[in-house]
Amino acid sequence: MAQSLGLDPSVPPARPARQWKPRAGISAYAALGALLVLVIGNALFTPNFATSSNLWNVLLQVSTVVLTAVGMTLVIATGGIDLSVGSVMAVAGAVAAVLLPRGVMVAVLAALVVATLMGIVNGSLIAGMRVQPIVVTLATLIAGRGLAQVISHEGELVTISDPAFDVLGRGHLGPVPVQVLIALVAVGIAIFLLRATPFGRYVLASGGNAPAARLAGVPVRRTVITVYAMSAFLAGVAGLVVASRLGASDAAKIGLNMELDAIAAVVVGGTALSGGRATIAGSVVGALIMQVIATSFNMLLVPYAWSLALKALIILVAVYLQRPRRV
Amino acid sequence: MSDAPLLRMEGISKAFGGAMALDRVDLSLQRGEVHALVGENGAGKSTLMKILTGAYHRDAGVVQLEGSEVDFDTPADAQGAGVCAVHQEIHLLSHRTVAENIYIGREPTRYGFIDWGRMNAQAAELLRGLGLDIDPEATVESLNTARQQMVAIARGVSLGARVLVLDEPTSSLSPREVSILYELVARLKANGTAIVYISHRFDELYAICDRVTVLRDGKLVATRAMAGLERLDLVCLMLGKSREALRDGVTGFGDHRDAGEAVADRPAVLRTEHVASGAKLHDVSFEVRPGEIVGLAGLLGSGRTETARAIFGADVRNGGTVFVHGESVNPRTPDDAIRMGVGFVSEDRKAEGIIPELSIRENLTLAALPTLTKFGVVSRVKQREIVERYMTRLGIKASSADQRIRELSGGNQQKVLLARWLCTDPKLLILDEPTRGIDIGAKGEIQRLVNELAKLGMGVLMISSEIEELTEGSTRVVVLRDGCSVAELTGAEISPQAIIRAMASDSPAASAVNATSPVS
Numbered sequence: 001m002a003q004s005l006g007l008d009p010s011v012p013p014a015r016p017a018r019q020w021k022p023r024a025g026i027s028a029y030a031a032l033g034a035l036l037v038l039v040i041g042n043a044l045f046t047p048n049f050a051t052s053s054n055l056w057n058v059l060l061q062v063s064t065v066v067l068t069a070v071g072m073t074l075v076i077a078t079g080g081i082d083l084s085v086g087s088v089m090a091v092a093g094a095v096a097a098v099l100l101p102r103g104v105m106v107a108v109l110a111a112l113v114v115a116t117l118m119g120i121v122n123g124s125l126i127a128g129m130r131v132q133p134i135v136v137t138l139a140t141l142i143a144g145r146g147l148a149q150v151i152s153h154e155g156e157l158v159t160i161s162d163p164a165f166d167v168l169g170r171g172h173l174g175p176v177p178v179q180v181l182i183a184l185v186a187v188g189i190a191i192f193l194l195r196a197t198p199f200g201r202y203v204l205a206s207g208g209n210a211p212a213a214r215l216a217g218v219p220v221r222r223t224v225i226t227v228y229a230m231s232a233f234l235a236g237v238a239g240l241v242v243a244s245r246l247g248a249s250d251a252a253k254i255g256l257n258m259e260l261d262a263i264a265a266v267v268v269g270g271t272a273l274s275g276g277r278a279t280i281a282g283s284v285v286g287a288l289i290m291q292v293i294a295t296s297f298n299m300l301l302v303p304y305a306w307s308l309a310l311k312a313l314i315i316l317v318a319v320y321l322q323r324p325r326r327v
Numbered sequence: 328m329s330d331a332p333l334l335r336m337e338g339i340s341k342a343f344g345g346a347m348a349l350d351r352v353d354l355s356l357q358r359g360e361v362h363a364l365v366g367e368n369g370a371g372k373s374t375l376m377k378i379l380t381g382a383y384h385r386d387a388g389v390v391q392l393e394g395s396e397v398d399f400d401t402p403a404d405a406q407g408a409g410v411c412a413v414h415q416e417i418h419l420l421s422h423r424t425v426a427e428n429i430y431i432g433r434e435p436t437r438y439g440f441i442d443w444g445r446m447n448a449q450a451a452e453l454l455r456g457l458g459l460d461i462d463p464e465a466t467v468e469s470l471n472t473a474r475q476q477m478v479a480i481a482r483g484v485s486l487g488a489r490v491l492v493l494d495e496p497t498s499s500l501s502p503r504e505v506s507i508l509y510e511l512v513a514r515l516k517a518n519g520t521a522i523v524y525i526s527h528r529f530d531e532l533y534a535i536c537d538r539v540t541v542l543r544d545g546k547l548v549a550t551r552a553m554a555g556l557e558r559l560d561l562v563c564l565m566l567g568k569s570r571e572a573l574r575d576g577v578t579g580f581g582d583h584r585d586a587g588e589a590v591a592d593r594p595a596v597l598r599t600e601h602v603a604s605g606a607k608l609h610d611v612s613f614e615v616r617p618g619e620i621v622g623l624a625g626l627l628g629s630g631r632t633e634t635a636r637a638i639f640g641a642d643v644r645n646g647g648t649v650f651v652h653g654e655s656v657n658p659r660t661p662d663d664a665i666r667m668g669v670g671f672v673s674e675d676r677k678a679e680g681i682i683p684e685l686s687i688r689e690n691l692t693l694a695a696l697p698t699l700t701k702f703g704v705v706s707r708v709k710q711r712e713i714v715e716r717y718m719t720r721l722g723i724k725a726s727s728a729d730q731r732i733r734e735l736s737g738g739n740q741q742k743v744l745l746a747r748w749l750c751t752d753p754k755l756l757i758l759d760e761p762t763r764g765i766d767i768g769a770k771g772e773i774q775r776l777v778n779e780l781a782k783l784g785m786g787v788l789m790i791s792s793e794i795e796e797l798t799e800g801s802t803r804v805v806v807l808r809d810g811c812s813v814a815e816l817t818g819a820e821i822s823p824q825a826i827i828r829a830m831a832s833d834s835p836a837a838s839a840v841n842a843t844s845p846v847s
Binding site: 198219 | 639641660661662665671673678679680681682683684685689693694696697700703704705747
C-alpha cells in the first residue's frame, strides 16, 4: 500500500488550500443594489419620501409580506409552492376575531393552531400522497377562503376591540412597530434554521435532489410537511397582524393575493423556483423593493394600474437575471 | 477507404475563464473508421466533442469536413452537415413514440398535416435496415435504456450522419445489448460513417475501434492504431506514467482475495435469507462478514440494485429476512438502516447521489448530520474537522470545501459520496457500481480505498458489472440471476469464466429449475 489512508482520527488533517469563495447569490446582491438605487432615487426625487414617518410606514406595510415570504422561501427551497397563504391569513383572522371574547391568549393560540394544521394538511398531501404542490395549495386557497367566511358568521365583518390584541397591529416598542419586530424575529429564526441546523440542510437537500437526500437518510417527507406547516404558521401570524391593524376580521379581504406578493418577493430576492437554494435575506430585499415601488408610485400619484405593470416588469427582469446560463 | 480524411480538426484550443480546457488538439477521422477518444475525466474529451458538434465555440483551430472548412454555430448546424452526437444521457422525448422522436422537426407531411402512416413506415424501414427490432409506434419510455440509445443512433443515421459521436454508449447496457450495439456500429462502419467512440471500458475499445486518440489535461498525447497497442501502454499514455510506475493488475484492489481465510470465522455483519422485493427480486440469500468484500454479480435486471435497496430500506421488502449483526432487522427507510450502521452508494451518482447545488461540505456531512449536532445546531468545528480530514485523506480535488459538488469531476464526486458514508462510521458499506463512469486514475484510488476499508474491518458488498473488479476485488462473489442468488464463488473458484457461466442462464437445465422454483 503506497500510502496509508489514515482514517484514524488522531492523525491531524492537513488544511486544504482556501482561496476560492462561492458566488453567494449574485442575484441577491443585484436585488440589494436595485433596492438601494430605488431608495436613493426616491429620497432625491419623491417629495416627503425620506421622512421617518414614511420610512416607518414602508416597513409597517412590508411586515406581513415579509412574514409570508419567509415561509414561502422555505417552501420554494424544497421545490414546492404555497398558494394558500392568503386564505390561511383570513382563516387565522376569523378564528381570532370570533374567539376574542374568550380571551386574547385563547384566540391567538387557536388561530395559530388552525393555521398550522392547514399547513400540515398541505404538506401531508404533498409529501405523503405525492400530489403536486400547486394543486394541493390551490385547493387550500379556495377552501380556506370559504372556511374563513363560514367561521366569521357567513362572511360578516367581525369588529375587534381588545387592547391586548391591538398591540399586534398598532403597538410600538419605542419607535418600532410591534409587527416590524415580529417580522424581524421570524427572519432571524429562519436564517438561523437554514444556516445552522440539520433542518436547514434537509430543506435544501430535499429540494435539490429528493431521491438522493432520502438515500442519505434525510427525512424528506417530514421536512416537506414541516415547511408547509411553518409557511402556514407564519401566514397565520400575518393574518393576526392584519386583523389587528384593521380592527376587524374581513374574511373576504384579508390576505387577498398575498400569495402572489410573497412569491414575487422570493423570486425578486433570488431564490430559484426550481428548489435546492434559498436566501431569506434576498426575500426580505425582494419584499422591500416591491413595497418601495408601490409606496413611491402612490406618493407620486402614479395610477395604480401603472404600478402593477412595473411590478410585473421587475419580476420578469429578476427571473431573467436568474435564468440558467450556458457556458 | 480513401486517404483524405473525412473530418479533420487541427489546433483546436478552448479556454474557460483562465483555464485551458483544450490546447492545440488535433483529431482526424477516416471514412468507415471507429476512432476511440480516451483520457481521464477532465482530459478534454467532451469539450472537444462539444466543439465538433457545435455546442461550444472554439477559441482557435480549424475544422474541415471533406476538405472544406466548417464552423458550426449550434448543434442543429452540425446535424445539418451530418455531424451527430449520441450522449450518455439520452435526449429523447420519453412520452412520444419512436417514430416521432426520429423525425421530430422534419415530420413527413401531407396537406400540411403530419403523415403518420408514412412517418411510421419510414421509421420501421430505417430500424429494420439497422437490424433493430423496435416498434416505431412504441413510446420511448416503454423501451429499456439500450433500445432508447439505439433510437437515438437511428435518429442520427436518419439525419444522414457522416460523423457520429457515441459518448459512453454502453454505460447502461447489458452484455447482450452491447453486442447489438457492436453490430450496429459495424453496419454504420460498412456504410462509411466515421464514429468517435468515447468509453472507459478497454474491452470495448479493443473490440471495435480502429484507432485511438489519447488526451491528457487538454493536450493531445498520441494517436495510435489499436492493433498492436498493448493495454498497459494505453493506460500509460492516459495516465502519463511509465510502465514501471504502474502497479500490477488492472484494478487497485491488489491481493484482497487472500483475506478470505482470515475472516471466515467472524460473525456475519449482514445475512440475508430468501429476500424478495418488488417484481424483480425473488429469493436472495448470502452473508457478508467484517473485513470481507463480497462481490454481487449478475446481468442487468438480475436484481443486484434491488437487493441493495431492499437491504438498505430504500424499497419495501415483501419477503425474507435480513440480519444485521445477527439480529433480524426491518429498516423501513434508509434512515433506519443508517442508524444500524449501513451505508449505500447508489449506482446513479447524479440522480441518487449528489445534491448538485450544495457544497462539498454539505454533501459530505449530509448522512452524519445527527451526530454532528449539539443542542440542535450543527457544530461548525466538528464539521470542518471531518470535511478537511476526508478531503485530504481521500484526495478530493476541489478549490475549497465550499465549492458546489456539481462542478467536480465524476471521480471526485464519488469520493465525496464515499466520504459521506465513511464519516457515519458504518459497519457495512453497500457499493453499487462504485467506479462507473469515472476516470482510470480515480478508479484505482477508489478501489484501493475500498480494499483498505475492508482491511480495517468493514464489511463491503460491492455490485459491479466489471468482471475485473469482481475477480480482483472480492473475497467471495455472489451471482444473481432473474432475482435469485444462484451461485457463490470463493477463493480460487473466482474467475471471469466462472462468473459469466453463472450469470448467463444459457444451460436449459438451469433455466428450467429457475422457472419452477417457488417464488417466496
